[in-house]
Amino acid sequence: MIPLLATTENLDWATLIMGVLGGLALFLFGMDQMTRALRVVAGAGMRQFLGKLTTNPVKGVMAGALTTAVIQSSSVTTVLVIGFVSAGLMTLSQAIGVIMGANVGTTITAQIVAFKITKYALILVAAGFAGRLIGGERKGGFYGTMVMGLGLLFFGMELMSDATKPLRDFQPFIDWMSQMNRPILGILVGAVVTAVVQSSSATTVMVIVLASQGYISLEAGIYLIFGANLGTCITAILGSLGKPREALQAALAHIFFNLAGVSIWFAFVPELADLVRSLSPAHPELEGAARLAAETPRQIANAHTVFNVANTVLLVGLTRPLAWLIQKLVPERPEDAVRVGEVKYLDDLYLAEVSTALDLTRKELSRLGAGVLRMLRGSLNKVLFGTSQDLEELRRQDNDIDALHGAVVTYLGKLSQQELQPGEVAQVRDYLATANHFEHIGDMVETELYEAGMKRLNQGVGISPATGDMLSELHRKVCWTVDSVVRALVDQDAEATAEVVAAKAEINRLADAAEERLMQRLTAAEPGRMAVFRIETDIVENLKRIYYFTKRIARVVTAEGSEETAESEAENPVT
Numbered sequence: 001m002i003p004l005l006a007t008t009e010n011l012d013w014a015t016l017i018m019g020v021l022g023g024l025a026l027f028l029f030g031m032d033q034m035t036r037a038l039r040v041v042a043g044a045g046m047r048q049f050l051g052k053l054t055t056n057p058v059k060g061v062m063a064g065a066l067t068t069a070v071i072q073s074s075s076v077t078t079v080l081v082i083g084f085v086s087a088g089l090m091t092l093s094q095a096i097g098v099i100m101g102a103n104v105g106t107t108i109t110a111q112i113v114a115f116k117i118t119k120y121a122l123i124l125v126a127a128g129f130a131g132r133l134i135g136g137e138r139k140g141g142f143y144g145t146m147v148m149g150l151g152l153l154f155f156g157m158e159l160m161s162d163a164t165k166p167l168r169d170f171q172p173f174i175d176w177m178s179q180m181n182r183p184i185l186g187i188l189v190g191a192v193v194t195a196v197v198q199s200s201s202a203t204t205v206m207v208i209v210l211a212s213q214g215y216i217s218l219e220a221g222i223y224l225i226f227g228a229n230l231g232t233c234i235t236a237i238l239g240s241l242g243k244p245r246e247a248l249q250a251a252l253a254h255i256f257f258n259l260a261g262v263s264i265w266f267a268f269v270p271e272l273a274d275l276v277r278s279l280s281p282a283h284p285e286l287e288g289a290a291r292l293a294a295e296t297p298r299q300i301a302n303a304h305t306v307f308n309v310a311n312t313v314l315l316v317g318l319t320r321p322l323a324w325l326i327q328k329l330v331p332e333r334p335e336d337a338v339r340v341g342e343v344k345y346l347d348d349l350y351l352a353e354v355s356t357a358l359d360l361t362r363k364e365l366s367r368l369g370a371g372v373l374r375m376l377r378g379s380l381n382k383v384l385f386g387t388s389q390d391l392e393e394l395r396r397q398d399n400d401i402d403a404l405h406g407a408v409v410t411y412l413g414k415l416s417q418q419e420l421q422p423g424e425v426a427q428v429r430d431y432l433a434t435a436n437h438f439e440h441i442g443d444m445v446e447t448e449l450y451e452a453g454m455k456r457l458n459q460g461v462g463i464s465p466a467t468g469d470m471l472s473e474l475h476r477k478v479c480w481t482v483d484s485v486v487r488a489l490v491d492q493d494a495e496a497t498a499e500v501v502a503a504k505a506e507i508n509r510l511a512d513a514a515e516e517r518l519m520q521r522l523t524a525a526e527p528g529r530m531a532v533f534r535i536e537t538d539i540v541e542n543l544k545r546i547y548y549f550t551k552r553i554a555r556v557v558t559a560e561g562s563e564e565t566a567e568s569e570a571e572n573p574v575t
Contacts, residue, residue, distance in 0.1 A: 012166070019163025023156040028202055030152030035073045036352075036419065037145035057097040057319040061312055064101020074102035074200070078236070078250055079349060083356030085246040086345060088363070092246070093323035096253045100312045100319070103229075103257070107305040109201045113208050114301035118158040124151025142419075160209050167215070177210070180220035183266070190227020195234040203228040204304060211296035214289030218273050221300035225307065226266070229258045244347055249326050256322060261311035276302040340371035341400030346411045354424050357415050361408065361431050362489055365438070368404050369486035369553075372438050372445075375401065376482060376546065379445045380475045383453035383539065384463045391453045398446035405439040430556045434489075437549045437556075441482070444549075448542040452535050459531045470517055471539055474510040477503065478543050481550045488557050497554035507547050514540050 068077045081098045084090035090098075124147055131144020167173045180186040194203040207224045210216050216224070236251040265272060276299050283294040344367060345360040375397040382390040412432050420428065456463070463471075481500045488496040518536050521529070 016163050016166060020160050023159030023161075023163060024197065024202065024206070026152050026156030026159060027205060028156075028197065028199060030149040030154075030156060031073070031199070031201065033149030033152065034146050035076055035149075037142040037149065038070065057093070057100075057316050060094050060097025060319070061101035061104070061316055064098035065104040066101075067098075068102040068105025069108040070105075074099075074106050074232070075236075076353070077102040077105070078254065080353055080356055082244070082247045082250045083350045083353060083360060085250070086244050086347075086350075086360060089359065091323070092249055092253070092327060093320045095250055096257070096319040096323055097316065099250060099254055100257055100316060103261075103308045104312055106201055106204075107301075107308050110204045110208065110301040110304045113157060113205050114297045118154040118161070121151050121154035121158055124148070125155060127151075157205060157209060160206065161212060164209065164213055164215070167213070173215070177215045177220070180216055180224060183223050183269070186220055186223025187227040187230065187262070190224035190229075191231035191234065192227075194228045194231025200228040200232040203231065204300075208297045208300055211300050212293055214291075214293035214296075216296065217292065218277070218296050218299045218303065219269055221296060222269055222272060222303050222307075225300065225304050226262045229262060229307075233258050244349075245330060245332065247349065249330050252326050252330065253322060256326075257311070257315060260315060261307065264311065264314065265307060272303060272306065273299075276306060279306075339400060340367065340374075340397075341403035343404070343407045343411075346407060348414065351414055351418060354415065354418050354420060357411075357418075358424065358427055358431070361411060361415070362492075364404070364408055364411075365431060365434055366486055366489040368401065368408060368435060368438050369482065369489060371397070371401055371404065372442050373479065373482045373486055375442060375445055377479050379449050380472060380539075383449050383456070384468050384471070386453060388454070388457055391450050391457075394450050395446050398442050401439060401442035401446075405435055405442075408435045433556050434553050437553045440549050441546050444542055444546055448538065448545075452538045452542075455531070455535050461532045461535070463532065463536065464521075467517065467521070467536060470514050471536070471543075474507070474514055474540065474543050477507060477510055478547050478550070481507075481547055481554075485550055485553045485557060488554070494558045497558040500554040501551055503547075504551065507544065511540055511544050 064077055064081075067080070068074050078099055081090060081095040085092055085095050128144045128146070128148025128151055132141050132148060133144070135141025135144050180189065190203055190207075193206070194200050197203065204225060207216070207221050207228075211218075211221055233251075233255040236254045240247040240251040277295075280295065280299045280302050283291055286294055343364065345363045346357075347360075350357045350360055375394065379394055382394060409432065412428055412435070416425075416428050481503050484496045484500045487493060488500075515537065518533055518540070521533070
């Protein structure tokens with residue numbers, strides 16, 4: 001590596017600043033590349049792992065620690081659990097356990113950095129880039145990106161370390177660094193730096209880099225790490241603004257936990273320092289700054305680990321009381337309730353976490369289906385016996401369906417631009433098809449059934465009670481199938497969708513019976529009999545078409561069939 005030259009008498013400030021900022025940028029970019037690649041390779045696996053290991057707070061902590069250790073980002077872990085809480089897959093108390101564990105997981109970064117393996121950085125970059133070229137968009141390519149990201153992370157650290165070497169003999173800088181032993185100043189500097197760079201891991205790495213040059217003592221490093229833990233709370237709060245209520249609740253949990261940890265240890269920094277000195281390698285053969293540079297990086301990494309692990313052990317038993325307190329401070333408000341046409345679950349916050357975004361899309365689709373079901377259930381009575389105002393209500397309801405359908409389609413479009421695995425691509429396609437099928441059902445109610453009702457009013461004819469009963473029986477069965485696919489979306493119930501597909505014979509029987517009765521009544525001596533016959537047959541035909549779209553949703557949800565195989569039914573939906 002080319003050394004960055006500077007002297008005490010004539011520091012090259014431009015080179016120094018470029019080295020520090022460039023090194024920091026490479027470090028953050030490398031971490032981002034690692035995280036992005038891991039999201040693609042292990043996104044769904046991480047979701048399932050977290051979902052299974054959060055049945056109690058201790059398991060939640062373990063899950064959060066392991067997940068963060070792998071993906072090297074507590075922020076990503078936090079976004080994952082916020083998505084789970086939003087989707088109803090995890091309670092807030094379970095999420096708090098995972099967030100606590102995420103703090104433990106971040107200590108892995110500091111431990112890796114303290115082992116001084118930066119000399120292998122460029123080898124990792126080269127090997128990772130080769131893997132990326134060979135693997136392309138397959139998993140091998142993403143593994144290569146992960147290795148390259150790790151190499152860039154280490155290379156960025158080496159650049160920062162080399163850039164700060166000229167400051168060793170620059171007395172004003174040494175004097176300023178000595179001020180970090182003052183608790184309030186050290187914590188404040190750590191918090192501000194973390195808030196600026198948006199990464200507590202980056203701040204911790206910079207602290208270790210400074211320690212490796214002998215600029216700061218262990219106590220100063222501990223105060224700076226305390227500040228980094230508080231600074232990441234600022235990031236969490238800013239990230240929760242304008243986001244779902246669950247995001248703010250998770251941010252508050254993060255703040256309470258980190259603030260409590262710093263408050264507990266603030267008075268015991270000397271004891272913490274003595275403990276980690278006893279746990280860390282010593283170099284008594286060295287003196288002064290050389291000894292600091294040799295010993296302090298490992299000591300700071302160990303202090304970071306002891307601090308976070310001890311905090312978690314002390315506070316893990318308080319997850320449920322903390323969840324209760326946060327829910328009181330940030331309750332669900334009446335204005336949180338949303339109309340059918342408004343989005344409830346979808347948020348761009350989750351787009352990078354594809355598996356979570358898909359879960360939330362499924363929840364939103366179930367809302368879309370529930371809105372269509374309410375519209376369908378109330379439609380027949382309006383068509384057979386309602387006023388024009390009743391029929392106009394169907395059109396107003398369809399406006400809400402169209403609005404939510406548009407939001408879901410737009411969100412799926414954004415999601416399709418992420419790095420997706422083949423299975424995720426198929427899921428996006430299936431969810432898009434499901435949204436379109438629900439929207440088609442809504443349109444059929446709003447146009448075809450609406451028109452049948454308006455013809456009845458305009459032509460001044462009526463439907464007999466007996467015929468109304470027969471149509472109602474078919475209508476109830478069709479509504480039941482829509483209800484079943486909505487429940488299948490909520491509960492991921494394959495049995496419910498199988499029942500929908502199996503209902504074809506019953507739907508056929510009811511439709512055939514209704515059509516036979518209508519044919520028999522065609523010769524009845526009633527005024528306007530032909531007009532009534534057309535209205536009644538339109539209703540039967542459209543209920544059959546609605547079942548056709550419902551069955552297509554069922555096939556998509558259960559993956560029994562594909563959109564391609566379902567197309568063959570388009571011309572003759574129920575026979």
